[in-house]
Amino acid sequence: MSSVPLQPDLHNLAVAELAAKLAAREVSSVEIAQHFLARIKQQDALGAFLALDADVSLAQAKAADVRLAAGERTPLLGVPLAHKDVFVTRDFVTTAGSKMLENYRSPFNATVVSKLAQAGMVTLGKLNCDEFAMGSGNDNSAYKPVHNPWDLSRIPGGSSGGSAAAVAARLVPAATGTDTGGSIRQPASLTGITGIKPTYGRCSRYGMVAFASSLDQAGPMARSALDCALLLSSMAGPDLDRDSTSLDLPVTDYATELIAAGADKACRTDPKSLQGLRIGLPKQFFGAGCAPDVLAAVRAALAEFEKLGATLVDVDLPLTELSIPVYYVIAPAEASSNLSRFDGVRYGHRAAHYTDLTDMYKKSRSEGFGDEATRRIMIGTYVLSHGYYDAYYLKAQKIRRLIAEDFQKAFTQCDVIAGPVSPTVAWKIGENAKDPVASYLADIYTLSSSLAGLPGMSVPAGLGAYGMPVGLQLIGNYFKEAQLLGAAHQFQLATDWHMRQPQDI
Ligand code: GLN
Numbered sequence: 001m002s003s004v005p006l007q008p009d010l011h012n013l014a015v016a017e018l019a020a021k022l023a024a025r026e027v028s029s030v031e032i033a034q035h036f037l038a039r040i041k042q043q044d045a046l047g048a049f050l051a052l053d054a055d056v057s058l059a060q061a062k063a064a065d066v067r068l069a070a071g072e073r074t075p076l077l078g079v080p081l082a083h084k085d086v087f088v089t090r091d092f093v094t095t096a097g098s099k100m101l102e103n104y105r106s107p108f109n110a111t112v113v114s115k116l117a118q119a120g121m122v123t124l125g126k127l128n129c130d131e132f133a134m135g136s137g138n139d140n141s142a143y144k145p146v147h148n149p150w151d152l153s154r155i156p157g158g159s160s161g162g163s164a165a166a167v168a169a170r171l172v173p174a175a176t177g178t179d180t181g182g183s184i185r186q187p188a189s190l191t192g193i194t195g196i197k198p199t200y201g202r203c204s205r206y207g208m209v210a211f212a213s214s215l216d217q218a219g220p221m222a223r224s225a226l227d228c229a230l231l232l233s234s235m236a237g238p239d240l241d242r243d244s245t246s247l248d249l250p251v252t253d254y255a256t257e258l259i260a261a262g263a264d265k266a267c268r269t270d271p272k273s274l275q276g277l278r279i280g281l282p283k284q285f286f287g288a289g290c291a292p293d294v295l296a297a298v299r300a301a302l303a304e305f306e307k308l309g310a311t312l313v314d315v316d317l318p319l320t321e322l323s324i325p326v327y328y329v330i331a332p333a334e335a336s337s338n339l340s341r342f343d344g345v346r347y348g349h350r351a352a353h354y355t356d357l358t359d360m361y362k363k364s365r366s367e368g369f370g371d372e373a374t375r376r377i378m379i380g381t382y383v384l385s386h387g388y389y390d391a392y393y394l395k396a397q398k399i400r401r402l403i404a405e406d407f408q409k410a411f412t413q414c415d416v417i418a419g420p421v422s423p424t425v426a427w428k429i430g431e432n433a434k435d436p437v438a439s440y441l442a443d444i445y446t447l448s449s450s451l452a453g454l455p456g457m458s459v460p461a462g463l464g465a466y467g468m469p470v471g472l473q474l475i476g477n478y479f480k481e482a483q484l485l486g487a488a489h490q491f492q493l494a495t496d497w498h499m500r501q502p503q504d505i
Contacts, residue, residue, distance in 0.1 A: 056184060077120030087109075140158070141162075179217050229255040308494060
């Protein structure tokens with residue numbers, strides 16, 4: 001690294017602010033990358049990163065500086081980020097948090113990675129996650145756990161735990177995540193950052209290591225709604241040649257919409273009224289299953305929305321509880337199929353010693369997959385097998401449809417739906433290790449909207465027990481990302497929860 005003095009507070013700047021400094025040529029992309037790489041090294045104990053390559057990152061930053069010097073001005077040019085390790089990357093190893101893919105180097109970049117690179121973003125590395133994105137605490141990573149920067153003895157949430165911890169600890173201004181049943185929203189909530197899972201199909205899944213294809217969706221994680229909007233505008237868009245489930249719809253320039261709706265670039269103007277916005281509160285999201293400290297923070301945030309002019313209405317999502325068994329049938333079913341490619345021949349780890357072909361498959365898969373991936377493959381194979389398919393898989397699909405219909409009924413009474421993201425604040429690392437079902441139950445508030453394919457986000461809403469962050473979940477109707485980001489943005493102009501940061505980091 002060169003001897004350029006580090007600017008002490010670069011890491012406190014938002015994506016939009018870094019972009020403005022770059023555009024004004026007050027700082028170079030190389031200097032910014034060096035600053036963040038130094039912080040990442042300093043905070044190695046968080047366990048947020050799985051792969052780093054300073055030479056690659058600085059070369060990307062240099063290229064961004066050349067574009068800036070040539071007069072190019074685009075909203076993300078030269079700003080760094082890091083990718084969840086389920087996005088395949090040519091320049092960094094991709095493991096999906098699994099031993100199965102140890103040292104795997106993809107010959108191509110995921111579409112989301114390419115799009116952000118084209119927008120000029122600089123990749124600082126790959127972020128730790130639960131193995132194949134299966135988990136809620138990042139404790140299913142085959143490599144190391146991630147620690148919550150607010151309390152190192154606690155989980156950062158999962159499966160995008162590395163992304164959340166890195167953003168919360170200001171090791172990167174933004175990161176990508178993926179959300180199958182809550183993996184962007186829940187870790188964002190538990191680390192006090194902002195994250196949005198767009199409508200299913202909004203971002204291409206091409207190059208995302210598949211977990212459950214009918215649910216997987218990419219999205220941005222950053223400190224504010226405005227920063228998420230900036231990233232999502234570049235991540236989203238049709239990619240029909242490569243992902244036939246990507247939405248064939250034009251992409252909104254989410255950030256310009258927000259700025260037009262009253263933000264200055266630093267997100268510091270007065271909030272605009274949210275008059276006319278009807279926020280639906282499903283009674284199933286506010287019951288006894290939610291910890292009182294979480295409910296208190298969520299209710300206080302909703303009172304703030306009321307002050308901004310929104311109205312609160314009660315709605316009913318009667319099948320909420322069923323979303324857990326339905327999800328934990330459908331997601332493992334799809335996972336068992338998606339993970340069949342990792343057999344030591346087509347993809348993945350191959351055992352060193354074996355007697356015949358069957359033995360090679362068995363040993364390779366047993367050695368390569370961790371406990372949770374194995375558990376899901378077994379559940380998925382079971383529910384898809386002859387005699388059980390109708391009883392479990394087909395029934396789950398039928399209930400999935402009913403869950404989606406319930407949301408549509410609710411959206412006749414309201415514009416967005418709100419509630420908690422997680423029933424508790426972040427728990428202790430290891431607390432659920434022996435009881436996977438306890439983790440599954442904690443997904444109660446995120447699974448139903450995933451099953452319906454709806455966009456959802458987590459917005460920092462306060463602090464709960466042990467001073468740990470609490471997120472407010474906002475769920476929108478299909479394609480309504482702009483509405484969610486807009487509402488979250490006005491809330492963030494009126495509050496400073498998204499600006500709070502863990503001490504000592
Ligand atoms: N916690 C959920 C699971 O373990 C969701 C994971 C995700 O969204 N990738 O499957």
